[in-house]
Amino acid sequence: MSKIKYRYIHILIVFYIIAAFTWWAILLYQRTLEIHELQLVLANFVEDMDPEEITKEFLKQKRMIMGEGLVFGLSILVSMILMSKAFLSEINVNRKLNNFLLSVTHELKTPIASLKLILQTLYKKDLEMSKCKDLIETAHEESTRLESLVNNILTVAQMDQSYNYNFEMIRLDNILNERVTRFRTAYSERKIITEINSNVEIKADRESMIKLIDNLIDNAIKYSPSEKPVRIFLQTIANQVILSIADQGPGIEESEKDNILEKFYRIGNEETRKTSGTGLGLFIINEIVNAHKGHLRIKDNHPEGSIFEIEFLKSS
Ligand code: ADP
Numbered sequence: 001m002s003k004i005k006y007r008y009i010h011i012l013i014v015f016y017i018i019a020a021f022t023w024w025a026i027l028l029y030q031r032t033l034e035i036h037e038l039q040l041v042l043a044n045f046v047e048d049m050d051p052e053e054i055t056k057e058f059l060k061q062k063r064m065i066m067g068e069g070l071v072f073g074l075s076i077l078v079s080m081i082l083m084s085k086a087f088l089s090e091i092n093v094n095r096k097l098n099n100f101l102l103s104v105t106h107e108l109k110t111p112i113a114s115l116k117l118i119l120q121t122l123y124k125k126d127l128e129m130s131k132c133k134d135l136i137e138t139a140h141e142e143s144t145r146l147e148s149l150v151n152n153i154l155t156v157a158q159m160d161q162s163y164n165y166n167f168e169m170i171r172l173d174n175i176l177n178e179r180v181t182r183f184r185t186a187y188s189e190r191k192i193i194t195e196i197n198s199n200v201e202i203k204a205d206r207e208s209m210i211k212l213i214d215n216l217i218d219n220a221i222k223y224s225p226s227e228k229p230v231r232i233f234l235q236t237i238a239n240q241v242i243l244s245i246a247d248q249g250p251g252i253e254e255s256e257k258d259n260i261l262e263k264f265y266r267i268g269n270e271e272t273r274k275t276s277g278t279g280l281g282l283f284i285i286n287e288i289v290n291a292h293k294g295h296l297r298i299k300d301n302h303p304e305g306s307i308f309e310i311e312f313l314k315s316s
Contacts, residue, residue, distance in 0.1 A: 096264035224249035
């Protein structure tokens with residue numbers, strides 16, 4: 001049976017319980033009223049029976065019936081809301097998981113097929129040096145994407161089981177310069193402009209800083225047109241270290257800025273989306289920033305695009 005059918009059955013059962021309970025409550029009230037009226041008639045003939053006491057007892061019972069009914073009705077309503085919420089969130093998680101599986105399969109297949117083709121071409125054909133260089137560059141780009149995809153899946157799996165951060169004093173400027181060089185090699189046609197202060201030392205986990213930087217640069221490249229530059233800044237202001245990655249892509253709507261930090265979340269739907277991805281990058285970035293007690297801000301770039309700004313506390 002489909003989940004939607006289960007939901008309707010659940011709603012039907014809850015409505016039946018509420019209707020049955022209301023009916024029993026009304027019946028109980030009517031019987032109590034009848035008994036009360038009879039007792040009042042009897043009180044005219046029996047001396048021991050005090051009409052005032054009888055009315056007091058009746059009012060007490062009436063309050064009890066109404067109070068219990070209200071608590072019971074509210075409990076059912078709250079449990080129904082909670083169950084509906086759990087149900088909707090399960091549907092949501094399943095949908096995101098399905099999207100994720102589809103995109104992972106697609107993301108794994110595409111670079112593997114392209115790498116295979118490039119290798120076959122290089123092996124079989126006697127190509128000129130410049131053509132070979134182009135193909136090797138494309139292979140490098142594809143393998144970088146493949147590597148980052150596998151790394152992200154592994155990181156999320158580790159994060160689910162509690163990720164071990166190894167905090168130590170690191171030179172963030174050195175790591176950033178090294179990662180930028182790597183991206184410049186992998187995406188040689190892209191313009192990456194940097195303004196990186198030197199001697200920027202923070203207490204952080206080296207591996208997760210690499211993941212954070214790689215995911216931010218990867219997104220900036222992926223979501224902006226190839227002719228537009230990506231700008232990377234690292235600066236120290238007072239006791240804060242600020243890393244920002246700015247692109248000139250489509251930008252991110254205000255209403256989506258929180259959503260994109262969720263696991264598997266991707267803007268738009270599978271049919272209309274042009275870029276491939278898994279929706280894990282920003283989830284990983286946010287987890288890492290939180291683990292380092294930093295702040296992540298998603299700002300609008302002018303005239304277009306977005307700026308991902310991360311603030312860490314500088315070590316003293
Ligand atoms: P993925 O890129 O694999 O989809 P992310 O978690 O990195 O996963 O990003 C989640 C979503 O946020 C993306 O699907 C995209 O819609 C949006 N996004 C991320 N970075 C940018 C960016 N620099 N510009 C515009 N949209 C972005």
